[in-house]
Amino acid sequence: MNYNPPSDVIIYDTTLRDGEQTPGVTITTDEKITIAEKLDKLGVDVIELGFPAASPGEQETFKEVAQLGFTSQISGLARALKPDIDKAIDADADYIHTFIGTSPLHRDFKLKKSKEEIMDLAVNAVEYIKDHGITAEFSCEDATRTELDYLLDMYKAVEDAGVDKINVPDTVGVTIPIRMNELIGKIYENVGVPISVHCHNDFGLAVANTLAAIEAGAKQAQCTINGLGERAGNASLEEIVMALNKSYNIHTNINHKLLVNTSETVSRITGVKMPPNKAIVGENAFAHEAGIHVQGILENSETYEALQPEEVGHKRRIVLGKLTGANAVHAKLDEYNINLSDEQFDQLLAKIKSLGDAGKVITDIDFRSIAEAIQGKPTEERIKLLGISVMTGDNTLPTATVKLDLDGTVKYRAETGVGPVDAALKAIQSLVGEIVNITLEEYHIEAITGGTNALGEVFVIVVDEDGNKATGRATHEDIVRASIDAIISSINKLLMLRK
Numbered sequence: 001m002n003y004n005p006p007s008d009v010i011i012y013d014t015t016l017r018d019g020e021q022t023p024g025v026t027i028t029t030d031e032k033i034t035i036a037e038k039l040d041k042l043g044v045d046v047i048e049l050g051f052p053a054a055s056p057g058e059q060e061t062f063k064e065v066a067q068l069g070f071t072s073q074i075s076g077l078a079r080a081l082k083p084d085i086d087k088a089i090d091a092d093a094d095y096i097h098t099f100i101g102t103s104p105l106h107r108d109f110k111l112k113k114s115k116e117e118i119m120d121l122a123v124n125a126v127e128y129i130k131d132h133g134i135t136a137e138f139s140c141e142d143a144t145r146t147e148l149d150y151l152l153d154m155y156k157a158v159e160d161a162g163v164d165k166i167n168v169p170d171t172v173g174v175t176i177p178i179r180m181n182e183l184i185g186k187i188y189e190n191v192g193v194p195i196s197v198h199c200h201n202d203f204g205l206a207v208a209n210t211l212a213a214i215e216a217g218a219k220q221a222q223c224t225i226n227g228l229g230e231r232a233g234n235a236s237l238e239e240i241v242m243a244l245n246k247s248y249n250i251h252t253n254i255n256h257k258l259l260v261n262t263s264e265t266v267s268r269i270t271g272v273k274m275p276p277n278k279a280i281v282g283e284n285a286f287a288h289e290a291g292i293h294v295q296g297i298l299e300n301s302e303t304y305e306a307l308q309p310e311e312v313g314h315k316r317r318i319v320l321g322k323l324t325g326a327n328a329v330h331a332k333l334d335e336y337n338i339n340l341s342d343e344q345f346d347q348l349l350a351k352i353k354s355l356g357d358a359g360k361v362i363t364d365i366d367f368r369s370i371a372e373a374i375q376g377k378p379t380e381e382r383i384k385l386l387g388i389s390v391m392t393g394d395n396t397l398p399t400a401t402v403k404l405d406l407d408g409t410v411k412y413r414a415e416t417g418v419g420p421v422d423a424a425l426k427a428i429q430s431l432v433g434e435i436v437n438i439t440l441e442e443y444h445i446e447a448i449t450g451g452t453n454a455l456g457e458v459f460v461i462v463v464d465e466d467g468n469k470a471t472g473r474a475t476h477e478d479i480v481r482a483s484i485d486a487i488i489s490s491i492n493k494l495l496m497l498r499k
């Protein structure tokens, strides 16, 4: 095994190029600017902004963003063809990443060119970039499926042509860490310029392969925020950077505290939601439910956390459910300054367990309202439903009129929506907007008896502008009414916080 890790690693972010190749994702100029600003603040060394030859619009966007004067270098991808490189130069790229497929599959089926022809294209491309005084990075596309001798010859040829950095892509994510380590070790022995890697995640090994390459001497990691990219994506920037920091003590210029915020921005703009269990940035990355874990965390968070949430701009969450233990409940009661007798405490723990057994979600606000109900405190309802009327049908715009008692004042609002429930929700949102801004995070409806007069049970989770969540549940023969009752009950719980 090769072990020549550098003391610091260059982060080359390709969220705006390979990340934009995520099926279904397109990023407008303004959105590219927003993401590029975040990446620049995050401290990435190079931003691969796009492929200027792809279209006039892509070239214009590239030019606009490249002129914003970021600290990060701005790179453009180009085939090993002069017209592509010219488009990148005309778009003001200060760095050009050029590439050509080198594996037998790419040579014979895609490019239909000999090894020599491909080498000539690569050398000419690098020389052309360097003649323009621009930083040149060169990739042998599908490097991990290319014959080793030919691969080394290619990299040596572009080194002679003056390339600044070579990149080793595992284009279809087929390699494994030990092979990546061997490959980079061989390139490191034979080529003098800094080595970069670009790993795809087809077998879930992109980050492991990137780290294996760095162990063998790679100086740069190409990666994306949230692991976005073609097919199963690329190596995730946040995972690489934190593994380098924590497990290898290798420095990057990344400001770790901005990782979660950057991830959220990219997720919102691209519409690609992170699974809750995504490392570093997922909603559950620092969430704990099991009683034994929570007790450990409360004593010393390192018992069950490899890093502190604050280090990456995240927050720790203690989640309540059937696996909750007494220590967690004590901690929550302390947090909310609620004093219970031993008997009340046992009732509360039993209630949490029974809700958990029934598969119910228990937010912190639900917890507070259950604890206060056990204390015998009357639940204050700042919002009361006084009446609703809905109009819907084939040729009618669904409309709902809602009449509420809001802190003692009677208010009405009519709104339209895609259906009566949507219209009613909009009317409620607008009525309560002066005291709380709510969004509906989850909505489920279930028929709990049979027939057309079945009882419908509606379950909702609403979120306020500070991210506080409350659940609401209501049952009624009329599903519009059940929906409104559930939403109002959840808003009343949220408003408890503002007492």
Ligand SMILES: CC(=O)SCCNC(=O)CCNC(=O)[C@H](O)C(C)(C)COP(=O)(O)OP(=O)(O)OC[C@H]1O[C@@H](n2cnc3c(N)ncnc32)[C@H](O)[C@@H]1OP(=O)(O)O
Pocket: 018, 021, 051, 053, 054, 055, 078, 079, 080, 081, 099, 100, 101, 110, 111, 112, 121, 141, 171, 230
């Ligand atoms: C692994 C990666 O992620 S690679 C980057 C992928 N990104 C993109 O493809 C960017 C978006 N692409 C596009 O807009 C278009 O494909 C363009 C503008 C680049 C090219 O469009 P077209 O000229 O219409 O060609 P098309 O896409 O159909 O085919 C690609 C051509 O480039 C050739 N080619 C592919 N890669 C390279 C390369 N690195 N260097 C030189 N030629 C190449 C192919 O052999 C094919 O040649 P042909 O036109 O003689 O058949």
Ligand SMILES: CC(C)C(=O)C(=O)O
Pocket: 018, 077, 099, 139, 141, 142, 167, 169, 170, 171, 172, 198, 200
């Ligand atoms: C252009 C190269 C680096 C690429 O995206 C790949 O091979 O996956």
